[in-house]
Amino acid sequence: MRTILWLKLRLLKRDYMILVILTAMALLLTGIFGGSMIGKYQPSILVVSEESSLESDRFFELMQTSETxxxxxxxxxxxxxxxESDEVMAALILPVGFGMDLKSGIAPSISFFQSKDALELMELKNWVRAMVFRMQSDQRMVHFSVENFQGDELGVKVLAEADTHWANKVPVLVHTTTKTTGFFDFYDIKIHYMVGFLLFFSTFSIVFTMADLLQEKKQFTWNRQMISPITKKKILAGNILYSWCLGFMQALVLVGVGGFLFDIDWKAPLAVLLVLGMYILAIAGLGMLITGFVRTLEQLSAITPVILVSFAMLGGCMWPLEIISNPILLFAANLTPHKWALQAVERIVMFDAPIETIGFPILILGTMSLVFFILGLWRFHKHAIS
Amino acid sequence: MNLVEIQGVKKHFGEIHAVDGIDMHVKKGEILGLLGPNGAGKSTTISMIATLLEPTNGTILFMGESIQTNPKRIQEVLGFVPQEIALYPTLTGKENLQFWGRVYGLRSSKLKERISEISQVIGLEERLKDRVDTYSGGMKRRLNIGVALLHKPAFIIMDEPTVGIDPQSRSFILDTVRELRDQGSTVLYTTHYIEEVESLCDRIYIMDHGKIIAEGTKESLTEMIDASEVIRLSVEAVDPMLITTLQELKFVEKAVVEANSIFLTVKENGNHYQSIMNALKESGTELKGMDIQKPSLETVFLHLTGRGLRD
Structure with missing residues (x-):
C-alpha cells in the first residue's frame, strides 16, 4: 500500500495543478452559485393597501427595514x-379595516398574491408575522399609556419612544423557553447554500481521483500491477487512502478558506471535519462504484456529472429538503451521502446542536461507504476476471 | 521437471472460445516461442499463465503447483513484458523503474543497484531523468522490458515485444532475450514474426483458432511437411480450375492460395517448371513472378492451416 501511495504522490507532483484548479474552482463556483442566491439579491414585493391609515403606512415603513x-x-x-408577469415575487394586500383590527388587538388578515412558490416566500411570511406582532405590541403599549396617563399627544410620544427602543434593543426583556419551533425561525439559507455547494463541488475531484484506476487500465499499468506480488486489495486500499487524503485536504481548504471568504462560523470545526471526513469516504466509495461500472474514462466523464448533480439535487445541496413534500424525493434523498453530510453540518453550524446529534448521520455515511466499496470491489473483480 | 505445465486449458468469453483446450509445457532455461496469427489465442494463453485471467477449464502448474490456487508462487518470480507500453508517461524513466522495483520488494541500495544495472542493459542511462512521454517508441519498448527484468525474474513472458519498433531496437531486444536465456532465465516469447521465432527460439508452439496445431523445434516442424521445396507463383488472378490442375500434378503435395499467390509444396527436386507453365498456359493465367523457397515455419503454418500468418 505504501508503494501505491509513493506512486500516487509522484504522479500528483507532476499534475498537482489539476487539484489546485479543482479546489479553486470549488471555491469560485461556491462563491458564484451560493452568492447569487444570498448576496445582494433582494426580491421586490408590492404592498397594496385598500385603506389609507396611519397603521398601513407604519406597516410599510416597518416592512422596509427588511434586508432580504x-x-x-x-x-x-x-x-x-x-x-403575473413575474416582474415581482409577490404582493401583500392590506384589507379595509387593517388599521382598526390592529387597534382592536385583532390579528389583521393580510392576503398574499403570488404566481408561484418560492423558498423566499416563507421568509416573507415570517417577516410579515414579525412586523404585525411588533405593531400589535406597540398598539397595546400605546393603548395602555393613553388610558393611564391621558393627553392627546402622549400616545404619539410613547410610540416614538417605543420605536427608539425597538431600533436598538427589545424594550421588554422576556425570558422564554422554546419547546418546539418552526424550522425557518432558525434556518440560515446562506449557510445552507454555502455548505451545499461546497459539498457538491468537492465531489468532482474525489470521484475523478478514484477514476485514476481507469487511467491505469488505459495505460496498461493496471494489468502489470495485477500480476505483481502486491495483492489487489492492497492496490485498491492504496488508491482509496490516497483519494480520501486528497479529498480531506481539499475539505480543509474549503472549510478554512471557504469559512473566511463566505463568512461562515463553523462553530465546531473538528466536528464539521469529522462529518466531511466520512462524507469524503462515502464519495470515494461512490467514485469506486461508478468506476467499477464504466469501462473507459470517456464513459466516466459522461456519466459522472449526471450522477453527481442528481445526487446533489436529491440530497438537498441546491435547496433545503424541508421545502420538499414529495415522499418519493424525500426517500431518495436518504440514499445520498449529501443529505446526511448536509444535515449533520447544518445541525452543528445553524442550530448549535450538541455533537452527539451528528452520530446518526455519521453512522449512515459510514454504512454508505461500506456498501459503495463492497459493490465497487465486486464490479472490479468482475471486470478483472472477464 | 517442467517449469510450467498447461493441461487442457480453455478460456471462453461468452460464445468466443479464445483458447480451446490446449496442452503445453515450458522447460527450464529455454526460449519457448508461441507463434500464431493475430487472434490465435496467444495473448489469452500468456495472460492465463501470468495470472491475469482465470482459465474457464483446465490447470496451469508452475513448478508443480497450481497457479489458480497459489498465484503468488509465479507472481514473485515472473517478469512480464506486455505487448502494450505499460508505463507512467508523466514520470521519468528512473521513477518508473523505482516504482516497479518497489512493487517487487526492492528497496534502497538494492533498488539503486538494480536500476543502474538495468539501465545499462536497456541502454537508457543517459535518458533516465527524462519523462517517459519524451521517449521514442523504441526507448519506451526497452524501458517496458527493463521494468520486467528489475527483480531478476526466473521466468519471463514477452508478448510481442518488438511490435512497431525500428530494426535497431528490435535487434537490441532479441539480443537481450538471448542474454537472458544464457544467464539461466526461462523465456516464453510470443510473436507473429516468423524470423524472430526461427532465430531465437529453442522450441516452438504454433497456435491457431485457440488450439495448438504443432509443436517442436524449428527443424522438427519443417520436417513435418514432406517437401523438398515450396514454389510460390504470383498471378494476376487465381483461377480455381488452375488450382485443381496443379494439384493433379504428381510432384505437387499441396497447393494453397494466399491472396494472389499460389504456394505449391513440391515432394522432390526436379525440373517441374515446364509442367507448371503448361498448366498456367492452359488456364490462360498470366504469371507475374515465381520463386522457390526451402520449407520454413511460414510454409509449415501455410501447410497446416491453408493460410498465411499475417492474414
Whole structure:
C-alpha cells in the first residue's frame, strides 16, 4: 500500500495543478452559485393597501427595514399585472379595516398574491408575522399609556419612544423557553447554500481521483500491477487512502478558506471535519462504484456529472429538503451521502446542536461507504476476471 | 521437471472460445516461442499463465503447483513484458523503474543497484531523468522490458515485444532475450514474426483458432511437411480450375492460395517448371513472378492451416 501511495504522490507532483484548479474552482463556483442566491439579491414585493391609515403606512415603513426584500406601494391592478408577469415575487394586500383590527388587538388578515412558490416566500411570511406582532405590541403599549396617563399627544410620544427602543434593543426583556419551533425561525439559507455547494463541488475531484484506476487500465499499468506480488486489495486500499487524503485536504481548504471568504462560523470545526471526513469516504466509495461500472474514462466523464448533480439535487445541496413534500424525493434523498453530510453540518453550524446529534448521520455515511466499496470491489473483480 | 505445465486449458468469453483446450509445457532455461496469427489465442494463453485471467477449464502448474490456487508462487518470480507500453508517461524513466522495483520488494541500495544495472542493459542511462512521454517508441519498448527484468525474474513472458519498433531496437531486444536465456532465465516469447521465432527460439508452439496445431523445434516442424521445396507463383488472378490442375500434378503435395499467390509444396527436386507453365498456359493465367523457397515455419503454418500468418 505504501508503494501505491509513493506512486500516487509522484504522479500528483507532476499534475498537482489539476487539484489546485479543482479546489479553486470549488471555491469560485461556491462563491458564484451560493452568492447569487444570498448576496445582494433582494426580491421586490408590492404592498397594496385598500385603506389609507396611519397603521398601513407604519406597516410599510416597518416592512422596509427588511434586508432580504424591497417593498414598494402599488395599486391592485398594477400589482396583479406585475406578479403575473413575474416582474415581482409577490404582493401583500392590506384589507379595509387593517388599521382598526390592529387597534382592536385583532390579528389583521393580510392576503398574499403570488404566481408561484418560492423558498423566499416563507421568509416573507415570517417577516410579515414579525412586523404585525411588533405593531400589535406597540398598539397595546400605546393603548395602555393613553388610558393611564391621558393627553392627546402622549400616545404619539410613547410610540416614538417605543420605536427608539425597538431600533436598538427589545424594550421588554422576556425570558422564554422554546419547546418546539418552526424550522425557518432558525434556518440560515446562506449557510445552507454555502455548505451545499461546497459539498457538491468537492465531489468532482474525489470521484475523478478514484477514476485514476481507469487511467491505469488505459495505460496498461493496471494489468502489470495485477500480476505483481502486491495483492489487489492492497492496490485498491492504496488508491482509496490516497483519494480520501486528497479529498480531506481539499475539505480543509474549503472549510478554512471557504469559512473566511463566505463568512461562515463553523462553530465546531473538528466536528464539521469529522462529518466531511466520512462524507469524503462515502464519495470515494461512490467514485469506486461508478468506476467499477464504466469501462473507459470517456464513459466516466459522461456519466459522472449526471450522477453527481442528481445526487446533489436529491440530497438537498441546491435547496433545503424541508421545502420538499414529495415522499418519493424525500426517500431518495436518504440514499445520498449529501443529505446526511448536509444535515449533520447544518445541525452543528445553524442550530448549535450538541455533537452527539451528528452520530446518526455519521453512522449512515459510514454504512454508505461500506456498501459503495463492497459493490465497487465486486464490479472490479468482475471486470478483472472477464 | 517442467517449469510450467498447461493441461487442457480453455478460456471462453461468452460464445468466443479464445483458447480451446490446449496442452503445453515450458522447460527450464529455454526460449519457448508461441507463434500464431493475430487472434490465435496467444495473448489469452500468456495472460492465463501470468495470472491475469482465470482459465474457464483446465490447470496451469508452475513448478508443480497450481497457479489458480497459489498465484503468488509465479507472481514473485515472473517478469512480464506486455505487448502494450505499460508505463507512467508523466514520470521519468528512473521513477518508473523505482516504482516497479518497489512493487517487487526492492528497496534502497538494492533498488539503486538494480536500476543502474538495468539501465545499462536497456541502454537508457543517459535518458533516465527524462519523462517517459519524451521517449521514442523504441526507448519506451526497452524501458517496458527493463521494468520486467528489475527483480531478476526466473521466468519471463514477452508478448510481442518488438511490435512497431525500428530494426535497431528490435535487434537490441532479441539480443537481450538471448542474454537472458544464457544467464539461466526461462523465456516464453510470443510473436507473429516468423524470423524472430526461427532465430531465437529453442522450441516452438504454433497456435491457431485457440488450439495448438504443432509443436517442436524449428527443424522438427519443417520436417513435418514432406517437401523438398515450396514454389510460390504470383498471378494476376487465381483461377480455381488452375488450382485443381496443379494439384493433379504428381510432384505437387499441396497447393494453397494466399491472396494472389499460389504456394505449391513440391515432394522432390526436379525440373517441374515446364509442367507448371503448361498448366498456367492452359488456364490462360498470366504469371507475374515465381520463386522457390526451402520449407520454413511460414510454409509449415501455410501447410497446416491453408493460410498465411499475417492474414
Amino acid at each position: 426584500f424591497q417593498f414598494e406601494w402599488a395599486d391592485q391592478a398594477d400589482a396583479i399585472m406585475r406578479v
